[in-house]
Amino acid sequence: MDILQHEVIKMSEKKEEQMPSFMSRVINIGFFGGLCWGVVGYIAYYLNLAKIGPALALAPWALGKWKGEWLGQLLGIIVIALLSILIAILYRFLFIRIKNMFGGLLYGILLWLCVFYLLHPIFPGLEPVKNLGRNTIATTICIFILYGVFVGYSVSFEYHQRKLMRERKSS
């Protein structure tokens, strides 16, 4: 009985030793992914390549006029970075086994469809997709794809890398 309990404790210890660190990596990836591609989104917005900037993330809330200005964009980037942690965790639980990058690519497109079709009602200021114009659609899709690949590829690479390390250690 004692031995069994000891075993269980040891196992949970071992689990704790690995799991949080992997999870923290996922969170890390999510946060930086959101930050990085949020900034790219802002640059694209500033350069007039897209009509929508990262401030879109603030759209569901009624805030002051500053929402559309650079402060709003900045805050939008931070909100996206935080939301992105959840998105990375979601990827970790849904698609982690996909080894190549197409998982991330599809994930990005899926996210784009989600934001611009499924979640459309919660963004009051957002025009319907057919009114956005070619430029904005192309730019946002590209950024979402890159973001999806960033998160997806990073998470699954980390996962497979760890698996490889474990295999190497055990052999």
Add this chain to the structure above:
Amino acid sequence: MQNSKERQKTSISTNIKEVEEQLKHRIGIGESFDVGVRKLSVLKKEIQIYYCSGLCDTLFIIEIMRELMDMDHGHRAPSNVKEIVHNHLSHQQVDVTDNLEIAIDRMLSGLIAVFVEGEAEAFIVDVRSYPGRNPEEPDIEKVVRGSRDGYTENIIMNTALTRRRIRDERLRHEIMQVGKRSKTDVCITYIKDIADPGLVELIKKELQAIDIDGIPMADKTIEEFIVKQGWNPFPLVRYTERPDVAAQHIMEGHVLIITDTSPSVIITPTTYFHHVQHAEEYRQTPVVGAFIRWVRFAGIIASLLLVPLWYLYATQKGLLPHDIQFIGPHKTTHIPLFLQIIFAEIGIEILRVAAIHTPSPLSTAMGLIAAVLIGQIAIDVGLFVPEVILYVSVAAIGGFSTPSYELSVANKLLRLLVLVLTAIFHVPGFVFGATAILLYLCFMQNLNTPYLWPFMPFNGKAFMQIMVRLAVPLSSARPSIVHPQDANKQSK
């Protein structure tokens, strides 16, 4: 020696006349003037010394021969002539072989082969002295301070320069020969308890699989064989001519490939970000190093995207952001903007290609012609608008600031690609082009290493290293991408 199992064995005849006949026939003594034989009679036995003049040091050979000749005075003819001769070869590197093939190979590499009458074994003495230059600072990787030595065309000197920096007993220089005719020495350098054994094995396998008559283009040919370049314009391995850079990478767990006859050493595995770093950044304080690096990054991004972006604004009315309205061509010429840019790009490319093989006294004149004639007068006669010259030049300078020459050329090609896409599809062309390049880089793998690591796939710590150049005491971990067996550089 790795090739020994493939090399057929020819035993050495105990009849020295037969050996002489064989060698005369095979290496063409008398036909080629640079190979020869010196015959001595020592202790009533005939001794033949085969050499390849120009590759060996005559003073050493004279010294050895004097020693052998002196033997004759004191001794009466004993039975063990072979041992006595072996003892009197006054050199620290004396090999014994019973294989004529090895003897011939060695002799043609500049060693001397000593045959003794009545013996089935030959002595091989390393008296090599290759024609070549001394270490000097490589042109392409100059630093303001720091070591000024660089690799040379001599593999022995190169391994010595590396060994000077890493005295570790676990440093390995594994040599093998590539090329059926050229028999070029190729050396794999790594530290045994750091480098990924899988990678070392993989590289060895790839090198052994090379089946070619010769590799006069040395490192470049080796690279093409091991990384399978195809139509990919991006450089898949990093080259360095600096021993300090090489030693640094060896200690990080990279595996180096040194090829004889080339001063460029291959560093594997390589990612994109290996090509945007430079030794100079590590010779300055971390803050300054980080600053230099950021400026460099800006230059690289400009070299890739500035021209297509400007073209986009110049051709798409109303796209230009309000804050930067002053930009744009204010004049027009009769030539479409797209063609102007292409002409300017090709013009700069011609200048660059010309500069590579223009002797330096003439290159000043060439620069003058380029700057004054092509730049100013092309505008005056109405060929180009000034902006074209400006942006194409900025992009070109961004290319020159790229530490890796190979990468700068690849960026140039892709800039043209994005430009064409932009010209056809406007904004979507520009963004899809840029995205496609990034995805392509991200998909790329060489020697099982993702090319855009640590950005995509993301690795926070390693990415910080690339972004800000941490101080050495603060960076204690080896990059995980090389799968080091020992992950830490500094003990905690």
